[in-house]
Amino acid sequence: MNTTRIFSIVLFLVAAFLAVYLARLIYNDIEHTRRVEEVEAKVINQLKIIREAQIAFQTVNGRFTADWDELKAFIDTGKLFVIQKREEIIPLDYGDDSVVLHIDTLDAVPVRDSLFSPLKYPNLDLSTLSYIPENEKGEQFVIFAEKITKSGVSVDVIEVKDINPFDRTRKEDSDLRNRRPLRFGSRTDITTAGNWE
Template structure:
């Protein structure tokens, strides 16, 4: 066998090995990207459910809560009042109008039944609501709720974030909010927007 054929076989084997290595590394990278995207989609859905729960809690109690037990108890046993509003406009003698408003409570509806219907949130599970999906060991979302001062007025603020990002590119120190760990709300402004929106 000539040296040319031997080199051809060796280079052929090396080329096949390199092609397999490149294909495998690209395939692994794509699979990892898809895995991260699926996990982050689940985390975002969980954050949206928590945001809905916190907004309902604040509507009833006048403030957000950072206590998971209070929030889950509220979702499990709390109720919204169903009210009926009636307005009567009375024309006064001098031509101005006066409005008389009556608000009657006509019943209650459980928070859980009104917020987390199966068609809107099919993956809702009260017992796993505080936990970041797909993270081992089980880890709860970080919740901060307090009042902050804005223009001389104390207002409610909330921030809920994932303490263990599944995407290694997400960093708390990033200057871009969209590159920080998944979260909604803010400790410095009055918002409940998520950084994925």
Template sequence: MRFVIQILLWAVIIFLAYLTFNAVYEPLQFNKVKEKRYTKVIKNLKDIRSAELAHKEVIGKFQGDWDSLVKFIDTAEFAITQRRDTTFLDEEYKKTYGVDQYIESVIIDTLGFVPVKDSLFNGNEQRYRNMMNVPVEGVDAKFELRAGFIQKGENQIPVFEARIPKAVVLQDQDRTLVLQENEVQSVDDVNGRYISVGSMTEVSTSGNGFDRYGGEGDND
């Protein structure tokens, strides 16, 4: 009888040790997976941001449709310009007052054009044609993309947002850990339920978690 009790006690001890090990090991593994996937996702989001900023520079607004954004990159060009400061005599002022007065001005010369796809992506078509796809093996999903305008005083300011739920990126991970991840609020992590860039409610092209997972950081 005593031997049986000892066996049962050892079984309980081993089981508790297993639970303790898992309580530590699973979050560590989860964080490793999360870091690798977030880094890949944010790399794509940075490409999306570059494409959107180029669209705004050339067209004057952001684009909320993937096909249209890719077509823009395929065909659009940046103007290469040179700025020159100059002055010239105000003839009307001289006629009226008999005194020379010079007006300062700026002349912008267009030197040429360069394709957007070469400037941003070095001509790598696969990179921008696939930037809307979540780059995680086993995840068949696209980033959500929206664009529009918000009112700031008397001005309509163009905005955009691209995002993907964390739950999609981490869809094969422990559900409890994913739910905990959705509640993260930190100055150097991805806050909330989405990994995102831009905003539809404020003027921003910053990314959520870019400083931590984006390599060189968020410079915009």
């Protein structure tokens, strides 16, 4: 066997090894990206449910809550009021109008049946609502609900965030808002928008 043939066989083996190695690297990267997207979709869905519950809670109680047990109890046994608003316009003698607003409470419906029905959320489990999906440590979302003063007015703010993102590239100090850990709301602004939107 001459040296050219030996060199060709060794080169072929090295090329085959590199091809398999690179294919495995690419496959692992694609699989990791798919897994990150899958887990983040679960986290976002959970955050949307929490946001919907917090908005309903604020509508009924006039504030957000930072207490998971209170929020879960509201979803389970709370009620939303069905109201009817109508305006009555009364013409005044001097050409102006007076508007009287009539508000009638028609009914009270359970939060669980109206906002979180089994048709809309078939797998809703209140015992796991506060827990970050696929979190190995079993950590809960961090919830912040307070009143702050904005332009001299007291307003409610809410922020719920994933403190331990599955995607390790999500950092709190990121310049891009959508590359920070998944969350909705803000501690300083009046918003319930999610940073994934």
